[in-house]
Amino acid sequence: MSKSDMSYTVLIVDDDPGIRLLMKYALQDEDLTIFEADSGDKALQVFQEVSPDIVLLDVSMPGMTGFECCKQLRRSAMGAQCAIVMVTALDKPQDIETAFEVGATDFMTKPLKWPLFNHRVRYILKANKTLLALSRNQSKLSKAQSIARLGYWEWDFKSPFIECSTELFSMLGIKKIDEAVMYRSVLRCIHPEDRRIFSAAFRQALHENQSYDIEYRVIRADGEVIIFHDRTDIIEEYGHKRIIGTLHDITSQKNTEREISYYAYYDTLTKLPNRRLFLDQFEGALSTAKRRNEKVSLLFIDLDHFKNINDSYGHHVGDQVLTQTASRIKSSVRISDVLTIGLDGSENKVARLAGDEFTVLLCEVNDVDNAVTIAQRVLDSLSQPFILDSHTIYITATIGIALYPDDSDNVQELLQNADVAMYHAKENGRNNYQFFSEELNVYHKNRLSIENDLRSAILNDELVIYYQPQFNAELNEIIGFEALLRWEHPIKGLLSPDQFINIAEASGLIVPIGAWVLEQACKQAYEWSQRGTKPYRMAVNLSALQFNHKNLSEQVLHALEVSGLNPSLLELEITESAIIQNINETLALLVSLKGLGINLAIDDFGTGYSSLSYLKNFPIDTLKVDKSFIDEIVTNKKDAAIAQTILQLADNLGLLSVAEGVETKEQVAGLTEMGCTQFQGFYFSKPLPVELVDMLID
Structure with a gap:
């Protein structure tokens, strides 16, 4: 039932019809609608039907009392908003307290003062209306505060x-x-x-x-x-x-602000920093490099013919290629091993500049070769097929490299120079990298040429092995050989290791080349041992990368099996820096190699860590005294003392010792006096091709 703001509904509850009549008469007015009930049960029924604004409730009624009726009215949904006035002939304080406890709004005592009764009821109605309005406003405010x-x-x-x-x-x-x-x-x-x-x-x-x-x-x-x-x-x-x-x-x-900030600084597709953030990072990197007097390398990477992918397969496939490209570039930068010591990725930044253009910022890297290593790794990584849904896609990339401070000390100029270098690389056939500096370009072009030639050197039989004899001075006879790699380059002629070994190691080619040298040297040693003369020990160098290769033991076993060489005639020479990197893994590997029956030597002893602990724990057979201590052994007392200490250390530990790089009679005499018996160097013989060794031992 709807009511206007100026009309009220009144429910009179009393078992006395006379009282109800007098109340109805006193309240008679056109803005009041009056209903009656003669009991508590009836009151509950009428209340639900008419929803009164005020209930005048007698306390003392047969059956349900006014107190109980008030309590039940307050429990109903509409009872909370209604004014309930208890009308009682009782005038005891405890009755009044009970009235308020059960939820009464007010109370009146009988006999009622009829001239004031109407005014009292209207006052209560208006007061209750004000309370209701206040309650509604508080509820609205509470809801508004909750929403806000x-x-x-x-x-x-x-x-x-x-x-x-x-x-x-x-x-x-x-x-x-x-x-x-x-x-x-x-x-x-x-x-x-x-x-x-x-x-x-x-x-x-x-x-x-x-x-x-x-x-x-x-x-x-x-x-x-x-x-x-x-x-x-x-x-x-x-x-x-x-x-x-x-x-x-x-x-x-x-959170919204952070999200907006993220989209302002990051590429939503690849999750890489965008151009804006990259430029900020670049500025910071240059400021740091200036303070520390360091170099910074910038790689500008552009995918080759990327538009063809979008045109052929659709932009959704192109987006997948860009996402995987970002992941591969990040992985290439993160890689850290013996080739890229210091490049752990913590200070290196990868960004998507625009479209199919990416940048890599290499910080705290003063060796330009590290930039070359990363660039080549990026190219190698991107050359692997992209498997996308039902498509197998191949792409290549071109990289331009600019260096701080060599090419500029300005962010925009370095970015422009790297872009220029990238386009120069595209003019040279794509799928390569170029430096902005012409001098470095010449150097690395030659390096790239050597690397490319080296990849086919094994197939073209251009690699050869020279053998340098090792002598026993007491017996005055050859006791073994060291296998030394040479390259018969079709254009540049015979190349010594110092002209290509570093490139072989940086490119990873040293692993297959080293395996080839090991197998050929074992075959040659077996051939010499079958001639009826005495057997000769064969020493083969292992690079750090080759030593740390997971299949080294299998490679050595394979070389022994295909050659038929007695394992006791093979000696592997390992540098100190290679064996000291991971003590636990190194020990397990050396024990595994010794289990094959071969000998192990420490090459260039004294120039690395020279730790007595690994000499005690590792299964080493031979120490080779480095040439740097032999050169001035006659004139420099310190070198002589170091050489003598190494020889005595080997003798005390029950190890063999070989002096390398012996070139004069005086050096031989001095080393002999120190107790050295095994020698290797130009004084006895230079490295020789197989034909000359054959003549020497026949």
């Missing part, structure tokens, strides 16, 4: 408690027990890292009457972290100062 995630708090400076709104408790995820909380309880909710900010602002408000406007994080009862915007004002009422504040949950806003 806005809480309210107030604190009297002289009180230990802070009064809080219901919504604030909800925002904090805690159960509302009271309207006020202690300061320390509030402080516990604030994120530990932000408590200092809140405490400083609160103290300033307390001691300096200074309002504040701050943001801080709060940890809800369920562990969720939210962000509050706390804005306050200080007011003074009746000589008392109070601080009032609003707490706005701005977590969603902050």
Whole structure:
């Protein structure tokens, strides 16, 4: 039933029809609609039908009392908004208290004062209407605050408690027990890292009457972290100062701001930094490099013929290619091993500049060869097929490289120079890299040429092995040989290892080349051992990369099996730097190699770590004294002392010793006096091709 703002519905409940008549008569007016009930049960029924604004309820009725009826009325959905006036002939304080306990709005005592009765009822109706309006407004405000995630708090400076709104408790995820909380309880909710900010602002408000406007994080009862915007004002009422504040949950806003910031600085497809962030990073990297006097390398990467992929397969496939390209470039930069020591990726930046253009920023890298290594790895990685849905796609890339400070000390110029170098590389056939510096281009073009030629050298039988004899001075006879690699280049002629070994190691070609040398040297040693003369020991060098290769033991076993060589005649020479990198793995590998029956030698002993612990624990057979200690052994007392110490150390440990790089009679005499018996060097023989060795041992 709808009612206008100026009309009311009245329900009179009394078992006395005379009282009901008098009440109805006293209230008779056109803006009042009056209903009657003669019992509590009837009152409950009529109440549900008419929804009165006020109930005049007699206390003493047969059956259900007025108190019980009031209690049940308040339990109904509409009962909370209705004014209920208890009418009683009783005038005992406990009856009045009971009336309020069961939910009565007011009470009247019989006999009623009829001239004032109408005015009293209308007053109660208006007062209840005002309360209802206030309640509705509070409900609306509470809902609005809930929607806006806005809480309210107030604190009297002289009180230990802070009064809080219901919504604030909800925002904090805690159960509302009271309207006020202690300061320390509030402080516990604030994120530990932000408590200092809140405490400083609160103290300033307390001691300096200074309002504040701050943001801080709060940890809800369920562990969720939210962000509050706390804005306050200080007011003074009746000589008392109070601080009032609003707490706005701005977590969603902050997350949106972070998301907007992310999209402003990152590429949404590849998740890499975009051009804007990359330029900021580049500026920072150059500033750091200037302070530390370091180099910075910039790689500008462009995919070759990428437009064809979009045109042929569609942009969705092109996007997948770009995503995988980003992942492969990042993996190429992250790789860290003996070839790229220092390039752990922590200071290196990969970005998508635009379209199919990517950049790599190499920081804290002073060796230009590292930039070459990364560039080649990127090219090798991108040359692998892209498996996308039902498509197998092949792409290549072209890279331009610019260096700070060699090519410029300006971000835009370096980016432009790298772009120029990239286009220069495209003019040279794509799928390669070029430096902006012409001098470096010449150097690395020659390096690339050697690497390309080296890849086919084994197939073309261009690699050859020379053998340098090792002599026993006491017996004056050859006791073994060291296999030394040479390259019969079709254009450049015979190349020594120092002209190509570094390139072989940097490109990884040293692994297949080393396996070939090992097999050929074993075959040659077996052939010499079958001639009826005495057997000769064959020493073969292992590079660090070859030594750390996972299939080394299998390679050695294979070389022994295909050659038929007695394992005791094979000696593998390993540098100190190679064996010291991972002690546990090295020990296991050396034990495995010794299990094949071969001998192990430390090459260039004294120039690396020279740790007595690995000499004690590793199954080593021979120490080779480095040529750097032999050169001035006659004239330099320190070199002589070092050489003698190494020889004595080997003797004390029961190891053989070989002096390398012996070139003069005086060196032989000095080393012999120190107790050295085995020699290798130009004084006895240079490295020889197989034909000359055959003549020497026949």
